[in-house]
Amino acid sequence: MKKYIYTLSVVTLVFFFMSCTDKIETLVEENLVEVATGDNGEIAVEVQATTDLFVGFNSLKIEVTNLTDNTSINDATVTIMPMMHMMTMSHSCPVDNKTATLSEKGTYNFDVVFVMPSGDMGYWEVTFKVEVGGQIQEVIVPVTVVQPEETKLISFVSEFDQTTKYFVALIDPKSPQVGENDLEVSVYKKASMMDWPSVEGLSFELEPWMTSMDHGSPNNIAPVAIGNGHYKGKVNFTMTGDWEMRLTIKENSNVIGTPVFTTVFQ
Amino acid sequence: MKLRITLFLLVGLYGSVFSQEETVYKAWQDSIKNPDYIMKNILYLDEMDVVESQYESNNPLVAQVRKDKSMATDDLLHCLPGVNMMRRGNFASEPILRGLSSERYVVSIDGMRLFGACTDKMDPASSYIEPNNLANIDINLGNDEAIDGASTGGCVSFNLKTPKFNANKRVFARVGMKYNTVAKGFDQLVDLNLNKNNLAIRSSFVHRKAQNYKAGGGNEVRYSQFEKYNYSFAMSYRLPHDQLLSFTFLGDDAIDVGYPALPMDVSFAKAKMFSLNYYRMNLGKLKEVEIKAYHNFVDHAMDDTKRDAADVPMHMDMPGNTYTSGFYAQANLLDSLKAKIEYYNTFAHAEMTMYPDVGSPMYMLTYPDVVRNSASISLDYNKIFLKRNLLKMGFRYEKAATFIISDFGEQQLNVFNMSGKDPKKMDLINANVSISRKIKKSTELKLTTSYGQRLPTTSEQFGFYLYNRQNGYDFVGDPDIKKEGAWQNQLMAVWHKKKIRTHVAVFHYQFHDYIMGIYASNYSNMTIGAKGVMFYENTGKASLMGGEWSLMSDITKTTHLMSTATYSYGYDFENDPLPLIPPLKITNSISQKWKGFMIQPEVIWSSAQNNISAKFGELSTKSFLLMNLRLYKTFQLKQGAIEMSTGIENIADTNYREHFDWGNIPRLGRNFFMNLSWRMK
Numbered sequence: 001m002k003k004y005i006y007t008l009s010v011v012t013l014v015f016f017f018m019s020c021t022d023k024i025e026t027l028v029e030e031n032l033v034e035v036a037t038g039d040n041g042e043i044a045v046e047v048q049a050t051t052d053l054f055v056g057f058n059s060l061k062i063e064v065t066n067l068t069d070n071t072s073i074n075d076a077t078v079t080i081m082p083m084m085h086m087m088t089m090s091h092s093c094p095v096d097n098k099t100a101t102l103s104e105k106g107t108y109n110f111d112v113v114f115v116m117p118s119g120d121m122g123y124w125e126v127t128f129k130v131e132v133g134g135q136i137q138e139v140i141v142p143v144t145v146v147q148p149e150e151t152k153l154i155s156f157v158s159e160f161d162q163t164t165k166y167f168v169a170l171i172d173p174k175s176p177q178v179g180e181n182d183l184e185v186s187v188y189k190k191a192s193m194m195d196w197p198s199v200e201g202l203s204f205e206l207e208p209w210m211t212s213m214d215h216g217s218p219n220n221i222a223p224v225a226i227g228n229g230h231y232k233g234k235v236n237f238t239m240t241g242d243w244e245m246r247l248t249i250k251e252n253s254n255v256i257g258t259p260v261f262t263t264v265f266q
Numbered sequence: 267m268k269l270r271i272t273l274f275l276l277v278g279l280y281g282s283v284f285s286q287e288e289t290v291y292k293a294w295q296d297s298i299k300n301p302d303y304i305m306k307n308i309l310y311l312d313e314m315d316v317v318e319s320q321y322e323s324n325n326p327l328v329a330q331v332r333k334d335k336s337m338a339t340d341d342l343l344h345c346l347p348g349v350n351m352m353r354r355g356n357f358a359s360e361p362i363l364r365g366l367s368s369e370r371y372v373v374s375i376d377g378m379r380l381f382g383a384c385t386d387k388m389d390p391a392s393s394y395i396e397p398n399n400l401a402n403i404d405i406n407l408g409n410d411e412a413i414d415g416a417s418t419g420g421c422v423s424f425n426l427k428t429p430k431f432n433a434n435k436r437v438f439a440r441v442g443m444k445y446n447t448v449a450k451g452f453d454q455l456v457d458l459n460l461n462k463n464n465l466a467i468r469s470s471f472v473h474r475k476a477q478n479y480k481a482g483g484g485n486e487v488r489y490s491q492f493e494k495y496n497y498s499f500a501m502s503y504r505l506p507h508d509q510l511l512s513f514t515f516l517g518d519d520a521i522d523v524g525y526p527a528l529p530m531d532v533s534f535a536k537a538k539m540f541s542l543n544y545y546r547m548n549l550g551k552l553k554e555v556e557i558k559a560y561h562n563f564v565d566h567a568m569d570d571t572k573r574d575a576a577d578v579p580m581h582m583d584m585p586g587n588t589y590t591s592g593f594y595a596q597a598n599l600l601d602s603l604k605a606k607i608e609y610y611n612t613f614a615h616a617e618m619t620m621y622p623d624v625g626s627p628m629y630m631l632t633y634p635d636v637v638r639n640s641a642s643i644s645l646d647y648n649k650i651f652l653k654r655n656l657l658k659m660g661f662r663y664e665k666a667a668t669f670i671i672s673d674f675g676e677q678q679l680n681v682f683n684m685s686g687k688d689p690k691k692m693d694l695i696n697a698n699v700s701i702s703r704k705i706k707k708s709t710e711l712k713l714t715t716s717y718g719q720r721l722p723t724t725s726e727q728f729g730f731y732l733y734n735r736q737n738g739y740d741f742v743g744d745p746d747i748k749k750e751g752a753w754q755n756q757l758m759a760v761w762h763k764k765k766i767r768t769h770v771a772v773f774h775y776q777f778h779d780y781i782m783g784i785y786a787s788n789y790s791n792m793t794i795g796a797k798g799v800m801f802y803e804n805t806g807k808a809s810l811m812g813g814e815w816s817l818m819s820d821i822t823k824t825t826h827l828m829s830t831a832t833y834s835y836g837y838d839f840e841n842d843p844l845p846l847i848p849p850l851k852i853t854n855s856i857s858q859k860w861k862g863f864m865i866q867p868e869v870i871w872s873s874a875q876n877n878i879s880a881k882f883g884e885l886s887t888k889s890f891l892l893m894n895l896r897l898y899k900t901f902q903l904k905q906g907a908i909e910m911s912t913g914i915e916n917i918a919d920t921n922y923r924e925h926f927d928w929g930n931i932p933r934l935g936r937n938f939f940m941n942l943s944w945r946m947k
Binding site for chain 2: 177178179180210211212213214215216217218219236237238239240241242264266
């Protein structure tokens with residue numbers, strides 16, 4: 001009888017907990033943290049994100065403040081240019097939208113794919129150009145980019161032409177769970193140090209794989225293009241543990257690469 | 267008053283009682299009450315329920331199960347014609363009724379529903395009781411008693427012993443023990459009944475412990491050990507106007523049980539059952555009014571830590587539990603109509619955590635917190651007409667809803683584009699009509715037509731990657747699976763002269779929406795080494811036919827012969843043989859009285875079974891011949907009596923397996939057993 005009551009209470013607790021975590025997650029998504037700031041004496045730029053900036057696909061929310069009267073600047077057109085400064089060279093990284101106007105939520109939003117972490121090799125700076133009524137101001141914001149625990153960005157040289165370097169960023173699932181998960185990736189190539197265009201027209205194969213047991217999962221949907229170099233599908237996990245998301249990417253029916261994202265969840 | 271109470275306790279065990287004076291009817295009743303009457307397959311086991319003269323049966327089969335007080339439930343059921351036992355080890359066999367396994371029949375313990383908690387069917391409900399607790403076992407082969415429950419294959423009712431009121435026997439006690447050589451098994455049992463004035467108490471205790479058994483030829487079957495404790499306490503209190511209030515508790519703890527045919531063993535399997543019962547003999551026009559409320563739970567944990575490391579590709583924890591509560595109320599009206607309303611609620615949870623050598627543990631729900639609610643109403647009507655005929659009709663309507671309450675489980679189902687959160691509702695109808703006719707004094711005929719429907723089991727509806735060792739596939743349930751139904755026709759004939767009694771039953775079952783696992787080639791297995799995935803589906807038609815025959819003959823006054831033969835044949839929607847079909851099996855036993863001893867030689871022959879279900883992973887089974895010899899003797903003492911049963915089973919040490927045994931594991935080799943029990947006068 002004790003066990004029964006115990007189990008019932010556990011079940012209730014689990015439910016309670018589950019409903020709580022749902023709420024916490026939504027709160028966290030809303031709950032942006034300031035990851036970097038910078039100013040040029042006249043205007044200040046505050047960079048917000050849900051986590052520390054990491055190697056991979058980052059959604060940045062920017063607030064611009066007029067320092068003279070401490071008011072938000074809401075009517076600007078903002079342009080972004082991230083730069084990695086290394087010993088001998090500098091390079092940029094993929095950005096989905098180079099310019100932005102104010103979003104409904106009151107921020108300027110940019111999707112940036114940092115391709116390497118800050119560290120001994122070099123440091124990141126993001127240059128914002130804020131244009132209001134024809135006047136352009138520039139603010140340089142130093143940012144720190146960390147290498148995430150689970151790889152969110154994979155780069156490879158095309159297996160087909162052996163020269164083009166591609167970058168695949170894993171956008172979803174952010175916090176994978178047992179069951180059905182959205183899978184979204186975006187793909188870019190390095191055209192030059194400063195030019196990292198998104199790649200359209202790719203086709204995908206997807207195989208989730210549990211290496212410790214050597215099995216997959218059924219009913220997955222390989223990502224298909226949704227525009228802007230983004231590809232969306234579904235990935236299914238039948239249990240917790242170590243999963244691989246094995247992708248095969250084809251361009252004009254030639255395999256260009258087979259990146260594997262690994263995820264662990266309880 | 268006392269007499270009447272004792273009587274009604276007796277009567278309760280015999281089913282409904284009729285007041286008509288018709289001689290034919292009395293003859294029917296008498297034949298049903300006759301403990302040797304195997305047509306209805308009731309075995310009376312409580313010597314306090316049956317008068318001594320009848321209890322000392324000449325029927326070798328009945329004698330065997332009554333004399334061997336330490337017999338296990340498995341062995342006992344195995345004795346009944348039409349019943350076979352599916353073995354996965356030396357413990358907790360699953361009864362097979364005419365080739366149909368536990369999905370297709372209803373098991374009730376004193377009218378209570380109890381559901382095993384193991385996803386691999388390691389714990390059929392029958393494993394949680396002991397014959398020592400049983401007043402009788404009532405088996406309906408085929409679904410000719412709709413009132414027993416919604417099934418397509420029949421019903422096994424275990425009825426528990428009740429505390430007895432007997433002014434002349436204030437205290438009754440029995441102590442017994444049994445040893446067998448084949449598994450070095452040692453069993454003990456204690457049984458106690460006390461009564462004073464309006465209160466009666468019964469308590470029992472059984473302990474069994476066995477090592478690995480030796481198969482025919484002497485090879486030890488590893489991981490076939492077991493140990494179990496079974497304990498019960500029951501209390502009855504008499505109220506005025508022939509009312510009785512009872513409380514029953516039954517506990518069963520099995521520990522360290524090996525399953526050689528499965529990849530895992532069991533560290534423990536525990537069940538606790540509680541029930542509260544109210545009984546009233548007469549209430550206006552109603553008779554035998556009974557109301558029962560009950561609760562039971564099962565806690566089960568599989569274990570692979572005792573296996574050789576080479577046999578365990580990955581360590582796993584697989585616990586499971588079920589909780590079931592319910593009540594029923596039943597009464598007889600006008601002696602010929604019995605009505606019952608019943609409700610139960612059951613919950614099943616089972617999970618699996620796998621621990622790889624490298625990497626994180628993997629967790630999944632194999633029973634995703636499945637809840638089932640079921641309410642039913644049933645009627646049973648008996649009528650004598652034209653003196654020689656007995657009409658019996660039964661009808662049952664059940665409404666059931668099944669759903670899951672785990673979000674995690676729902677996410678798992680989403681992988682298959684399925685959902686279990688919304689209740690899956692089902693209406694089930696079971697009906698039966700039978701006509702029995704007495705042709706002359708010596709011949710009885712009974713024709714039964716029935717229609718039955720059953721609910722899918724938890725595994726069939728919500729099982730998630732359940733590995734079936736027999737065919738090597740992972741099984742996945744279908745939340746939207748439909749109910750299964752079956753039309754059944756049975757013809758039974760009993761012919762008896764003074765010294766001879768023979769009984770023949772032939773049956774034909776026609777299933778629709780027969781539920782079985784179907785291989786899905788586009789899915790990959792989860793279990794390491796499995797061949798693929800099978801989904802439970804309603805496959806369409808399946809047929810099963812066969813028969814049982816028995817002969818009892820009093821060769822001389824002291825020599826009695828009993829022969830039984832059973833045969834079945836069945837095929838599925840693709841005309842492939844159904845699994846678990848018993849081959850032709852013939853049992854001959856003789857009981858010979860000699861100087862106070864009863865000697866019982868027995869020869870069992872089974873034909874080979876080559877009509878096998880490849881889908882089920884069955885292997886063909888060779889023909890075998892077994893010989894057993896048993897000896898019974900009762901020593902009367904001043905203070906009670908000592909009953910002895912001893913013998914040799916499988917005398918020739920034949921290495922054999924029955925067709926229902928998993929994993930090509932042979933059954934027990936030559937076994938000497940000795941059972942002694944002392945009972946009070």
